[in-house]
Amino acid sequence: MKSLFGAVLVTAFGLGAGAALAQTATPPGQAQTCRVCHGLDGMGTNPMIPNIGGQSADYLSKQLQDFRAGRREDPQMSIIxxxxxxxxxxxxxDWYGSITATYALPQ
Structure with missing residues (x-):
């Protein structure tokens, strides 16, 4: 029922309501650090930052483990x-993997 309510709000009020709803959900504590670059919705805040919302939770977990272990390197992500x-x-x-991402093919 909660997700139906969220879908209705997004449909009725557009992205502004969706952003407000996302802020009322309970993201993990570390998401406050991630949101600076990736946004709470997983959308990168500039073209050099990947969109991670809607990626597979297994994929995201592997990437974070690789950054932590030094198998993958990035000036910011390796430190974080x-x-x-x-x-x-x-x-x-789990948080970023649970986001539903939609895509549109070029016309």
Whole structure:
């Protein structure tokens, strides 16, 4: 019922209502750090930052584990990920993986 309510709000009021609804959900604590670059909705805040909302939770978990272990490197992500616990990684991966992303093919 809660997701139906969210869908109705987004349909009725557009993206503004969707953003407000997203802020009332309970993201994991570490999402406050992630939202600076990836947004709480998983949309990168500039073209150099990937959109992670709607990605597979398994994929996101693997990437965060690789950043944490040094198997994958990025100036910001390597620093951020090194302090994440296994529980943080699971919570973040589940959060961003649960987002529904839609795509449109070019005309």
């Amino acid at each position: 990920a090194r302090d994440l616990t296994d529980e943080d990684i699971k919570a973040l991966s």
